[in-house]
Amino acid sequence: MWLKNNSMRMKKYPNDYICQSPQKWKGHVLAEFQPRDCHLPNQYLILSFIVCGILVIILFSVVIIRKLRWDIKYYIHMCSHRQSSYRKLAEDKAEFDGFVAYxxxxxxxxxxxxxxxxxxxxxxxxxxxxxxxxxxxxxIEDIHNSIDCSRKLILVLSNNFMSDHWCQYEAAIANHTVADGKGDKIIVILLENPDTKHITSSFKTLLKSTQNAEWANSVNGQKLFRKRIIELMAK
Structure with missing residues (x-):
């Protein structure tokens, strides 16, 4: 179109304008060329790619936020208060011996x-x-303050616990406590064998990094549990 509208500006057009490539057009006069085989990108196709890309980014963001929502809430709380949520308390200043998350x-x-x-x-x-x-x-603030004022954070892990949103938040606090080098504050009680669908990497890390006691249905198993939990509380 441009060539047609501006042919008067070009010297010795069209005779001196000969195609060299592609091979099938070599030797032909440029004026004979009709760009029927040239296809400009379809604007709707480009728009579709852009929309799909945006949707993929949104979907990925939603998955990440959902997976890390408790960690995100924790960091929001930390940033809004600009202080450590795990102040080291002397035992004689602790208001409670244990905060029970259940x-x-x-x-x-x-x-x-x-x-x-x-x-x-x-x-x-x-x-x-x-x-x-x-x-x-x-x-959220009351939970943090109560954990801060407790000498121990006791998590009673069960399938009920692992499917409860607020319990998951308290478990996230426990993981961050461990990460801060204060794992001795955490006591994990295994109330039952959890379903595999509840076993996340964060729960595995928590179990490996903390002191724990396992509840049992047998009489002797319960005696061992009670002895163990008293030992952990005394530390």
């Missing part, structure tokens, strides 16, 4: 076993969110 569906076991053994028989003070968390506060 699923409300395991409450019966918590009250019948953990509270019975640690509080009633050995006089340890435990923080239970259903009992000790005051209404009206900011839940």
């Amino acid at each position: 699923s409300s569906r395991d409450r019966r076991w918590i009250m019948a076993e953990l509270v019975e053994q640690l509080e009633k028989r050995h006089s340890y003070s435990l923080f239970l969110y259903e009992r000790n968390l005051l209404p009206g506060g900011v839940f």
Whole structure:
């Protein structure tokens, strides 16, 4: 189109303008060339590629955010408060001996076993969110403050725990505590064998890096568990 509209500006056009390539057009006058075989990129095809690329980026971002949502919440909390969530407390300044992270569906076991053994028989003070968390506060901030004021962070791992969102957040706090070099603050209680779908890399890391005690259904197994949990609390 440009050549047709500007042919008057070109000297000795069209006779002196001979094609050299491609081979099938070699020797032909340029004016004879008709770009029927030339296809400009389709604008709709380009737009489709752009839209697909944006959708892939959005989908990838959603997957990453969903996978790391508790770590992201943790870092947001840390940045908004600009202080360590794990202040090292002297034992005589700790308000509670242990913060218990558990699923409300395991409450019966918590009250019948953990509270019975640690509080009633050995006089340890435990923080239970259903009992000790005051209404009206900011839940995330209250959880952090309560963990800070507790000498131990006790995670009662079960399938109920691993499928609970807030329990996953408390597990993320525990992982960060370990990463900060304070793994001795964490006690993990294995209430049952978890389903494989709940075994994530973060839970594996938590189990390998912390002290733990395993609950058993047998009488002797329960005796060993109670002895173990008292040993861990005394450290």
